[in-house]
Amino acid sequence: MQVKVVIGTIAFMLTMMIMGFAALREPTRLQEYTHAYEGRSIETGAKIFKNNCSTCHGVDGKAELCYDSAGEQIGCRGLPLNYAPLLCGDSADRTARMNAMNWAGTKDAFIQSVVAAGRAGTAMPTWSAQYDGPMRDDEVANVVAFVMNWQSEELCSAPVITFDWPATAEAFLAEFPDADAANGEALFVTYGCSGCHGAPDGSVPAAVGPDLSNIAVDGATRVEGYTAVD
Structure with a gap:
């Protein structure tokens, strides 16, 4: 009888030790599992972004380099997503x-x-199946995880670049006398200006910025005392 008691006691103590060790390891295991899950979500989101979003928002989300399905460079129609005002800061810092x-x-x-519902009046379509789009909820979540993964210390600590604009249009043109309108149009399309201000030919409406498609005519009517050049 005493032998059985001793064996039972030892077995109980060993069981408690094993369970205690497992309990101590559980937070670490769950954290590792969470990180692995988040990593898979970001990787999956990267594939979805490349196949569906990069044509408008750029290969790196900066709306600078966009390519069509044939690999030809085209103008970026979307807004930048790899963008400090969108990703950095807390919820009080808003775009x-x-x-x-x-x-x-x-922000997420x-x-x-x-991503799910798109943006009415712009080229941004609906992507979620809830709004007749092609993506499941988990695919939308993966895209969001990928975009949010661009948030980094380097991005969020980069200084804001400002330009000291000349006071008048004449001073500005004098500073850049060799300006090329044709090259300006190419830069406007290539670097995503149309994402905010619409396409130069008016085929894509302005999203969040003023419509510049007819600025040469309308500019003189927007601010009293200013010509279209001003």
Whole structure:
């Protein structure tokens, strides 16, 4: 009888030790599992982004280099997503679009809503199946995870680059006397200006910036005392 008691006691103690060790390891195991899950989500989102989003938003999300299905470089029609004002800071630091919408949620929730439901009046389509798009909810979440993964210390700590604009149009043109309008149009299309201001020919409407498709005529009517050149 005593032998059975001793064996039972030892077995109980060993069981408790094993369970205690497993309990101590559980937070680490769950954290590793979470990181692995997040990594797979980002990787899957990268593939979806490349196949569906990079044509408008650029291969690196900066709306600078966009290619069509044949590999030819085209103008980026979308807004930059690898972009400090969109990704950096807390929820109190909002983009102009968030403020215009009175957005009260988080930034990743904002990105999720735009990916899922698109943006009316722009070239941004709906992607979620809930809005007759081609993506499941998990695929939308993967794209959001990939976009949010661009948030980094380097991106968020980079200084804001500003340009000291000359006071008058004459001073500006004098500073850049060899300006080339044709090259300006190419740069406008290539570097994604049309994502905010619309296409030069008016085929794509302005999204968040003023419409510049007819600025040579309309410019003189927007601010009293200013010519279209001003």
